[in-house]
Amino acid sequence: MLKQIEGSRAVAEAVALCRPEVICAYPITPQTHIVENLGQLVKTGELSNCEFINVESEFAALSVAIGASATGARAYTATASQGLLFMAEAVYNASGLGLPIVMTIGNRAIGAPINIWNDQQDSMSMRDAGWIQLYAETNQEAVDLHIQAVRLAEELSVPVMVCVDGFILTHAYERVDLPSQEQVDAFVPAYEPRQVLDPAEPVTIGAMVGPEAFTEVRYLAHYRQMQALWLIPELAEEFEQHFGRAAGGLLRPYHTEAAETLVVALGSVNGTIKDVVDQLNDEGVAIGCVSITSFRPFPARKLRETIGHARRVVVIEKSLAVGIGGIVSTDVRMALAGAGIPVFTVIAGLGGRAITQASLHDVLTKAHHDALQRLTFLDLRHDVIHREIERLETQRRSGPVAENILRELGSVADHIG
Amino acid sequence: MFQVRIHGRGGQGVVSAAEMLSIAGFLEGRHTQAFPSFGSERMGAPVMAFCRFDDKEIRLREPVMAPDALIIQDTTLLHQVNLFEGVCDAGYVLINSTRTPSELGLDDFFASRPGIRVLTVPASQLALEHVGRPLPNAALLGGFAALTGIIRFDSVAAAIAEKFSGRIASSNVAAAKAAYEIAVTATREASAAC
Numbered sequence: 001m002l003k004q005i006e007g008s009r010a011v012a013e014a015v016a017l018c019r020p021e022v023i024c025a026y027p028i029t030p031q032t033h034i035v036e037n038l039g040q041l042v043k044t045g046e047l048s049n050c051e052f053i054n055v056e057s058e059f060a061a062l063s064v065a066i067g068a069s070a071t072g073a074r075a076y077t078a079t080a081s082q083g084l085l086f087m088a089e090a091v092y093n094a095s096g097l098g099l100p101i102v103m104t105i106g107n108r109a110i111g112a113p114i115n116i117w118n119d120q121q122d123s124m125s126m127r128d129a130g131w132i133q134l135y136a137e138t139n140q141e142a143v144d145l146h147i148q149a150v151r152l153a154e155e156l157s158v159p160v161m162v163c164v165d166g167f168i169l170t171h172a173y174e175r176v177d178l179p180s181q182e183q184v185d186a187f188v189p190a191y192e193p194r195q196v197l198d199p200a201e202p203v204t205i206g207a208m209v210g211p212e213a214f215t216e217v218r219y220l221a222h223y224r225q226m227q228a229l230w231l232i233p234e235l236a237e238e239f240e241q242h243f244g245r246a247a248g249g250l251l252r253p254y255h256t257e258a259a260e261t262l263v264v265a266l267g268s269v270n271g272t273i274k275d276v277v278d279q280l281n282d283e284g285v286a287i288g289c290v291s292i293t294s295f296r297p298f299p300a301r302k303l304r305e306t307i308g309h310a311r312r313v314v315v316i317e318k319s320l321a322v323g324i325g326g327i328v329s330t331d332v333r334m335a336l337a338g339a340g341i342p343v344f345t346v347i348a349g350l351g352g353r354a355i356t357q358a359s360l361h362d363v364l365t366k367a368h369h370d371a372l373q374r375l376t377f378l379d380l381r382h383d384v385i386h387r388e389i390e391r392l393e394t395q396r397r398s399g400p401v402a403e404n405i406l407r408e409l410g411s412v413a414d415h416i417g
Numbered sequence: 418m419f420q421v422r423i424h425g426r427g428g429q430g431v432v433s434a435a436e437m438l439s440i441a442g443f444l445e446g447r448h449t450q451a452f453p454s455f456g457s458e459r460m461g462a463p464v465m466a467f468c469r470f471d472d473k474e475i476r477l478r479e480p481v482m483a484p485d486a487l488i489i490q491d492t493t494l495l496h497q498v499n500l501f502e503g504v505c506d507a508g509y510v511l512i513n514s515t516r517t518p519s520e521l522g523l524d525d526f527f528a529s530r531p532g533i534r535v536l537t538v539p540a541s542q543l544a545l546e547h548v549g550r551p552l553p554n555a556a557l558l559g560g561f562a563a564l565t566g567i568i569r570f571d572s573v574a575a576a577i578a579e580k581f582s583g584r585i586a587s588s589n590v591a592a593a594k595a596a597y598e599i600a601v602t603a604t605r606e607a608s609a610a611c
Binding site: 004006116117138167168171172173174175268269270271272274275354355356357358 | 432435436439440443444448451453455476478
């Protein structure tokens with residue numbers, strides 16, 4: 001059914017259609033509306049046979065989800081930013097134990113400095129924690145990925161994060177086609193756990209494992225994610241047959257075949273990138289783009305097949321590995337190892353800075369003419385940086401950097417774009 | 418594509434206004450996209466929200482930099498935020514005020530941008546009258562429908578009724594209708610004067 005609703009509401013309705021049995025909730029911006037809506041759906045009885053548990057922290061939220069999942073319940077939670085960091089230990093435990101929890105991340109920057117706005121540093125910080133990570137480009141895809149995530153998680157017994165750009169998607173009202181309960185029931189069968197805590201048949205889950213077997217347990221976690229490289233496209237295909245629209249898969253190419261310059265990105269920024277790709281193609285620039293949906297497992301082979309013919313690749317990423325540069329770029333370079341294709345990193349949209357068509361047009365034109373530096377910070381305010389560096393060099397007690405800059409620029413978030 | 422930017426303060430229903438506008442467009446079968454841009458999340462802080470209309474899927478996620486229409490919910494922002502930034506030459510500006518643009522000291526700006534059609538409606542006052550609270554958002558949408566003609570009043574009324582329920586919905590629709598009538602009259606007079 002077509003609806004014009006907020007992204008968070010759409011995600012909540014999609015999650016409810018998957019019949020979760022335990023939802024653990026702790027609010028944090030910009031994810032709060034998702035669990036609020038789910039709480040409402042449980043309270044009104046629209047989502048039945050589900051326990052909605054308010055917990056005291058994010059660490060508790062995922063810990064309760066782990067406990068619930070270990071008893072054979074379909075468990076769900078959502079978080080963002082510092083909340084994800086606070087649950088970090090449990091994030092590793094959920095995957096280490098092979099518990100198929102689905103968690104939404106309303107992507108948001110990580111402090112300090114404290115910042116409520118969107119980037120993808122939070123989920124990137126957990127990229128190696130053993131969870132499958134799927135990134136949504138639109139709210140329609142956020143809905144569809146959650147439905148696929150439940151199947152994927154339970155078939156492999158691996159937890160899945162569905163990453164949805166905070167505010168840009170979570171707070172956006174746009175057209176979303178929500179499937180019926182019957183459609184979702186036919187796609188997502190009842191949960192058949194591989195392991196259950198059951199007093200009738202006692203087992204231990206979470207025993208200590210020494211050097212004799214730790215590598216094997218970790219290898220099997222890797223093995224399951226490698227299986228996901230096959231299962232994710234299969235589920236996407238089945239989803240399309242079943243629901244009549246394409247969603248998910250490992251990655252999605254756009255005008256890639258004839259392109260000399262290829263842009264790679266994750267999440268909602270791909271929409272703006274596609275508009276800019278269209279503009280540049282109209283101007284005679286041979287450019288295309290690839291939206292990576294599955295960041296973990298990383299579809300290295302598929303990516304190489306898709307972009308291996310390019311003369312150059314530009315990775316636009318909403319996170320920063322301080323001390324090296326790009327996070328996504330590093331994996332893209334690995335996928336292209338030996339191909340001799342230069343990979344440019346563009347760090348963009350940090351802490352909610354708008355990624356505009358004009359800036360993308362400029363940076364991609366430069367890249368196409370090989371006039372871009374290997375690491376570029378989109379719309380970096382060089383004057384601000386120079387003044388602060390000068391302050392650092394001339395004064396020992398130069399004071400807190402963020403506050404120095406704010407004093408120069410005025411109030412928080414008062415600019416358009 | 419038709420792009421709208423709404424300026425106001427936290428607590429004035431700026432975000433809801435953009436959301437209702439997007440619902441109104443959706444009800445007419447169009448693709449619409451509404452989203453907010455928060456400053457610090459608190460009552461009274463400047464807030465912006467955006468709404469785009471198009472006949473095809475809207476992929477663009479940047480803030481509205483070059484609005485075809487601006488809605489200004491709070492005139493105390495006029496000299497605090499660069500409200501008019503990027504507004505199109507043949508654009509529309511709708512201001513919540515009991516005063517005229519001239520009384521608001523905007524003559525110089527609009528003289529320098531003669532293509533822009535500007536209108537003030539006393540939306541807070543209308544809301545106080547009809548709803549009992551000075552929340553101007555729904556009333557402004559009625560004015561917006563009349564000023565721009567890009568959306569029908571019935572769609573605005575239906576969107577308000579979808580967002581709110583019961584008496585709050587009906588009273589907001591009444592406020593919107595009153596603003597719509599004022600704007601229709603003012604727009605007719607303006608075109609007669611031309």
